[in-house]
Amino acid sequence: MKTYRTRSQLKSEVKQLLHGNWSKAILLYIIPLVLLAISNGSGSNSRTNVNYGNPNFEITHFASVALSAGIITFILSLIFLLITLSATFRGLDWIEDPELDFSPIQSNFTYFRSPAWWQLIIIYVLIGIFTFLWTLLLVIPGIIKGIAYSQTYFVYKDLNDRGLASNYSLTDYITRSRQLMNGNKWRYFVLQLSFIGWWILGFISLGIGFIWIYPYYKLTMANFYHDLVSENSIN
Template sequence: MINNKTRSQLKQEVKTVLRGNWGKAILLYLFILILLFLTGSYNSASNLMPNLANQNIFSSEIISLIISFITILIGLSANFRALDWLREPTLQFKPISSSFQLFKNPDWYRIIGIDIISTILVFLWSLLLIIPGIIKSLSYSQMYFIYKDLSDQGKAKDYSLIDYITQSRKLMNGHKMDYFILNLSFIGWFILAVITFGIGFIWLIPYYRMTMANFYRNLVDSQSQVI
């Protein structure tokens, strides 16, 4: 069994991979950066013109939903390639096309299904209190990576959509606080990215997301019996 690594170790491993490869990492996450910017601009426009937004509330919700699903697929495509990259630092890949790899997967709808089910479950838990909802969102945080690994092994169809959520919950047992604190450790970087008018996100998003992928990698390595 491999011991769980500290936050500093997880971050240092990512920095080592990124050293000399920042351009590739930025290109890998380029489209998610663009989508996040466009989504923020769209929401700002809706807030500035509420009357116009209210007149087209149905179409606005449909557009937001479609953008959300596209953002999920592009973001996860980049995250999945990042996980491969962390596992094999010398991996050769095309960062731009890697951002769309899930669109080539005939089972891409399963990702959307997993997202919808987990969102409903977190919402229901949040109806009790805010804290249970946060805890469950932490428990379910690894479900996409679990799907990726099982899909790579050709086992994805052997599991129902809820199974990925259940496996994530098992994997995160005893590690939710570690994940929560790891996320909190980036608050300073996010503040810095904001005060640089968003320019800092160009470097922060790859660094942050790859660190989260590295957290999963270490978690699976130390609990191989779960996945």
């Protein structure tokens, strides 16, 4: 019988890890946090600067401007992805080895030096496509599938670190995540809900609280995966 840690246990272990190490955790996640804030802000306030009063305005010009903005946004999102995943993966390393010595800031750029960086981007695109297609059916199935795919990047890192990646295709990582989450989607969903109070506190503090909340959240999610694989083989 599989015995998973409770939400309280997962969080307590992270709090114990963070005790005396808050500065290290903040430095590890501060760049992803800033990028997240920038992307959310630009997403809600983005505009295409077109002078509609220009008598020479042409629809082709508008289309080219919109397309360029879309391409730039997409490229930036991929850069943000690699930075965030680099920090996320280092967080998992830290969960697995609490005594791990690492440079928090440099850890944000680990996968820019990896020849396999493009694989993470392809996985990102595949997850986006699969989730979108499920969402076309109904919103709820899309959310469920999003939860089922939530461990994909951790699976990718885990299998690559173990030298088992040659046995897997990129879609296999998604499939393995889905298998790991069988019977665990509700646990993951409730764990996410348990942070609502913290998110509210972060907004009330005008975002300052997220400097501490975000590392706590990210490390708890890494600990959730660590707990999953401790009870399930991913070989």
